[in-house]
Amino acid sequence: MPDGGRARTHPGRSDVVSVADAVGQAHGGAARPTVSFELMPPRRPDAAPKFWETARRLVATHPDFVSVTYGAAGTDRATARQVVGRLLQGTPVLPIAHLTCVGASREDVEEVISDFLDEGVRSFLALRGDPPRDQPDWQPAPDGVRSSTELVALLREVEASRCASDPAAALRGAARPLTIAVATFCDGNPAAGTTRAQEVRRLWQKQQAGASFAITQLFYDASSYTDFVAEARAAGVTIPILAGLLPTTEPARLRRVEELTGVRAPQHLLDALDALPDPEAQHAYGIAYTVDLAQRVLDAGTPGLHVYTFNKHRAALDLLEGVHLGGGSAGTGGSTSAAAAPLVPDLASGPWVTGTSLPTTSAATHGTPV
């Protein structure tokens, strides 16, 4: 697999103390940038085999972590937990569990947090989640957790209370402290109606609540990221800020993402993609565009790249290959990569591929720091 002389070594579960440490080291500029992927739990059982094949291919490139989304209002609570548990127990990758609080009572959220902690999960991405689209006047429940800032604080509270009541939990917490990431929005969050300045302020609040690092919403212009980071640093934000990137290979995906997030792709990019004759040409153009974007933020000193995969490995891997951070889908074709086999269990087989019978996991089975 071509690596341009900057081959990424497998961190190994014993080499990385925590996700926050890995990101923090890269932030210092001394280490290679981190690489991570976002995965979405399969929605239907018949999508599970394809999902796990994608997961296997991504895990085989030894990312620093893989984050697993969680539906607003906990719609995919069981599947998300199964996916995180399976990654934690059956692969060398460090999973981060997304957690949302919108539409849930405080008691519900505490229960979900406890479930994940019981599973052995020590890394979270704390989010509010988007309110229901059909309720423009939606307000958080009086007994609910209103924002990601409150969720970060609640995660720390639940962990502290478990540590206070159980010496084993206290020891585990001392050995493997929680890592809590948060989302941030370089150009403001159109879905929430916030400006960049408000998101800078909000990120500072998330940091004060105990966030370990931040991952940005996708953006299309490197200056969105670099200007935001500069403003955040000036405002006292010191935590690492990872650049979130969407490979821009499919115009339909870019339009759908705009509907979901409010982040609009540049018209010139959409026009260029639309004018191309077929998906292969669009793939090549989109990868070149995203590689250029990624290289600009790497040159500006980003501590890492977080790739929004939409459960597709090819574009994610080609993007990484383009910036010489591993990856590359060409050599793997449609078959299993032999190089991946010894490191990554066969995630595309076994009873869990149905999505209905993932093996149960227990915290005792994985002692690796996350």
Ligand SMILES: Cc1cc2nc3c(=O)[nH]c(=O)nc-3n(C[C@H](O)[C@H](O)[C@H](O)COP(=O)(O)OP(=O)(O)OC[C@H]3O[C@@H](n4cnc5c(N)ncnc54)[C@H](O)[C@@H]3O)c2cc1C
């Ligand atoms: C990297 C990333 C991953 C994501 N993953 C998921 C996912 O898995 N599932 C999902 O459903 N969504 C996900 N989202 C979308 C995200 O949940 C929404 O964009 C949401 O609207 C904002 O999230 P937040 O955590 O920044 O919310 P918050 O920071 O809580 O902000 C949301 C709103 O809460 C209010 N608010 C926040 N802080 C305060 C405060 N201190 N005082 C008063 N009001 C306040 C503001 O009105 C703001 O508009 C993700 C987004 C990103 C960037």
